[in-house]
């Protein structure tokens with residue numbers, strides 16, 4: 001092959017064109033031809049863009065435009081607070097509104113703090129499931145993929161910032177956007193952070209639809225990405241049945257299991273000897289010679305008449321888990337629909353994700369104290385799965401209120417789950433319900449804006465710490481009198497956090513006390529709204 005062969009396609013031509021445009025640009029700069037400079041700079045930029053990757057037409061979004069001039073905030077719907085477990089101070093959250101808005105605020109409260117993000121976004125089937133800028137994107141829209149990609153890329157970029165180092169994101173999808181999503185996520189999370197494409201089968205597929213080419217699609221995908229290699233699946237618990245201790249072995253319950261190998265070739269056979277009887281057994285074994293000799297000394301071998309077995313101890317099995325397979329099997333996709341119909345007979349929600357699928361997903365990804373976010377929450381299956389998985393897991397759901405879904409389905413479902421019904425035993429949990437809103441900068445000139453924003457601090461503090469503000473470990477102090485009273489009444493807690501209005505100044509005694517009690521001070525509203533203010 002000739003030495004000057006350059007593998008990258010048409011690199012020579014491209015380099016030539018770049019040099020030529022560079023010359024033209026330099027000339028235009030010298031001659032102060034500003035209009036030409038702008039245009040040539042754009043041509044220069046375009047020539048340098050990379051060749052491989054996902055290309056799509058960027059589409060602006062109404063909510064994004066609004067956020068440029070107005071400050072996004074949350075407002076609590078107090079009447080929708082659920083206090084099902086007053087004993088604990090932890091709260092879960094339901095955020096009603098456009099999720100780009102909610103994600104923007106979550107970036108202030110949860111950067112690097114979410115353990116698991118699961119989303120089930122619109123699949124862009126062309127069948128009224130994807131609404132963009134208040135309009136349905138249907139099959140006739142020639143920009144349908146571009147719109148979907150613009151929509152998803154903005155949200156996934158923020159999602160990445162929210163994940164902790166050991167966090168994971170799982171995104172449900174079907175064949176309509178699977179390939180696009182894979183490339184998009186490779187770009188945002190890095191190809192090296194791709195974990196697997198998980199597949200699961202729907203028990204029942206759409207009825208009455210003639211199979212395409214005599215093949216019917218029954219599976220969906222879940223794309224899994226980490227942000228660093230600190231993430232680990234929690235694995236599948238091993239089967240612990242059949243352990244007994246008939247010989248009172250001090251090592252505890254055990255069960256018989258095979259030591260013969262079924263896969264090794266005969267040439268690898270060797271002999272082991274029962275030290276009590278001298279009887280020899282020649283076979284292919286699942287363990288090396290050294291391991292078996294150690295097991296004999298440790299009295300772990302059961303010398304059966306024909307074939308020895310091993311004592312497999314329960315203490316060895318505890319905490320041990322099996323690696324997961326990427327095929328998660330079959331889940332009944334009608335059962336959760338039926339459950340919802342029974343729970344909320346007056347409303348309809350089609351195709352929630354199977355509860356059992358979501359429980360499995362939580363079980364294998366979310367440690368007991370983790371925070372799980374779903375920002376396309378729909379009917380709230382993720383929340384029910386988190387609650388049924390127990391532990392001290394907490395959820396944050398975000399969903400818009402399309403057809404009143406947030407109020408009449410997501411919230412109504414959670415309320416029923418909290419209260420319980422004749423066919424569902426209630427779960428004890430606490431929840432706060434926030435709605436998205438805007439503060440228009442133009443309505444509040446100068447310092448009025450800062451004062452106005454103070455009204456929106458509480459929901460953010462509550463969301464960040466996962467609490468109700470009546471919890472004494474985090475307090476908001478707006479005046480010096482308030483601080484004085486708190487100290488006087490002995491209500492200042494050790495290791496607590498105080499959010500202080502900028503006009504609240506501490507005297508020496510107060511500063512000393514705060515430091516003695518290891519109290520963290522945060523200045524409001526800069527802490528949350530600094531960037532929006534200036």
Ligand SMILES: C[S@@+](CC[C@H](N)C(=O)[O-])C[C@H]1O[C@@H](n2cnc3c(N)ncnc32)[C@H](O)[C@@H]1O
Pocket residue numbers: 097098099100120121122123351352353354375376377378379380381382398399400401402405
């Ligand atoms: C496919 S559903 C999720 C279903 C959910 N996994 C369940 O089991 O119920 C997607 C949901 O995201 C909501 N959604 C779509 N676009 C949204 C947006 N931009 N902001 C917030 N929610 C949105 C829709 O209302 C819809 O209910």
